[in-house]
Amino acid sequence: MPSQPASDEVRSAPPLLAVVALGCERDERWLFEGLDLSLHAGEILQVEGPNGSGKTTLLKILSGQFHDYEGEVLWRGQPTSRVRDDFLGSLLYLGHQPGIKGTLTALENLAWYQALGGQPQAKVEARRELAWAALDAVGLAGFEDMPAQQLSAGQQRRIALARLHLTPRRLWVLDEPFTAIDRDGVQALEALLLAHAQRGGSVVMTTHHRFSQASRLRRLCLGAKEGEKAEQGSEQGSEQGVGGKDTASTQGASA
Numbered sequence: 109m110p111s112q113p114a115s116d117e118v119r120s121a122p123p124l125l126a127v128v129a130l131g132c133e134r135d136e137r138w139l140f141e142g143l144d145l146s147l148h149a150g151e152i153l154q155v156e157g158p159n160g161s162g163k164t165t166l167l168k169i170l171s172g173q174f175h176d177y178e179g180e181v182l183w184r185g186q187p188t189s190r191v192r193d194d195f196l197g198s199l200l201y202l203g204h205q206p207g208i209k210g211t212l213t214a215l216e217n218l219a220w221y222q223a224l225g226g227q228p229q230a231k232v233e234a235r236r237e238l239a240w241a242a243l244d245a246v247g248l249a250g251f252e253d254m255p256a257q258q259l260s261a262g263q264q265r266r267i268a269l270a271r272l273h274l275t276p277r278r279l280w281v282l283d284e285p286f287t288a289i290d291r292d293g294v295q296a297l298e299a300l301l302l303a304h305a306q307r308g309g310s311v312v313m314t315t316h317h318r319f320s321q322a323s324r325l326r327r328l329c330l331g332a333k334e335g336e337k338a339e340q341g342s343e344q345g346s347e348q349g350v351g352g353k354d355t356a357s358t359q360g361a362s363a
C-alpha cells in the first residue's frame with residue numbers, strides 16, 4: 109500500500125474509481141441511471157438505500173462482476189475493461205455472504221485465499237505467519253484450527269474480514285461488512301477502514317451501520333425519492349441521492 113499521497117497529487121490525479129452516466133435496469137425496473145461519481149485516494153463511500161434499491165448490484169458493477177449496465181466504469185481514468193489486470197490486481201471485494209468454506213479451518217480458508225492471489229510469491233512459512241497474524245487481528249487467535257462451520261456467524265464473518273489484513277489492495281469494495289459483528293468488532297473494523305483511507309486506499313461499502321466518525325464518509329443514497337435526498341452532511345462528507353426511472357427524482361449529480 110502506498111502512503112497517503114500529498115494533497116496536490118490527489119487533486120491532480122484522476123480519481124481511483126469513477127462511474128460516468130451509469131444506469132442499470134433489472135426486472136424491467138431502473139435501479140439507478142445517469143449516475144456519476146468519483147472516488148479519490150483516501151475516500152470512503154457508503155452506499156445506502158432500502159432493500160432492493162440496487163446497492164449490491166452497484167457494488168458488483170464496480171467490482172467487475174456484473175456487466176449488464178449503461179455507462180462507464182473507470183479505473184484511474186481508463187475504462188476498467190482496458191486496464192483489467194491493473195484494476196483487478198488493485199481490488200479486494202468481500203460479498204454479502206462470508207464466502208468461506210465451512211469444512212476448512214479458519215487458517216485453511218486464508219491459505220486458500222492466499223493461493224488464489226493473496227501472496228502467491230511469498231514462501232510457505234511467511235504466508236502461514238501472515239495468515240496467523242490476520243486471524244489474530246480479527247480476534248480469532250485460538251480458533252485457527254477449528255472448521256469454519258463450527259464457528260459462530262460473527263466469527264465466520266471475521267474470517268472473511270481477515271482478508272483485509274492479508275491481501276494488500278488499494279480499493280476495497282465491501283458488501284455489508286459489519287453484518288454479525290459485535291460492538292468491539294465494529295469499532296475495530298471502523299478503525300481499519302479509516303486507517304486504510306489514511307494510507308491512500310479507498311473504500312466503497314454498503315452498510316446500514318452508522319459510523320461514529322461520520323465526517324470521514326461520503327454517502328450515496330440509492331432509491332431516493334424527491335425531497336428525501338438530504339441527510340446529515342458534514343464538513344468533509346457529502347451526500348448524493350439517486351432514484352430509478354420509476355421514482356420522481358432520477359438524479360445524476362456527481363458525488
Ligand SMILES: Nc1ncnc2c1ncn2[C@@H]1O[C@H](COP(=O)(O)OP(=O)(O)OP(=O)(O)O)[C@@H](O)[C@H]1O
Pocket residue numbers: 134135139157158159160161162163164165166
Ligand atoms: N440475480 C438476479 N436476477 C434478477 N434480478 C435480480 C438478481 N439479483 C438482484 N436482482 C434484482 O435487482 C434489484 C436490486 O437488488 P440488489 O440485491 O442490488 O438490492 P440491494 O439494495 O442490495 O438489496 P438488499 O438491501 O436487500 O441487500 C432487486 O429488485 C432484485 O430483485
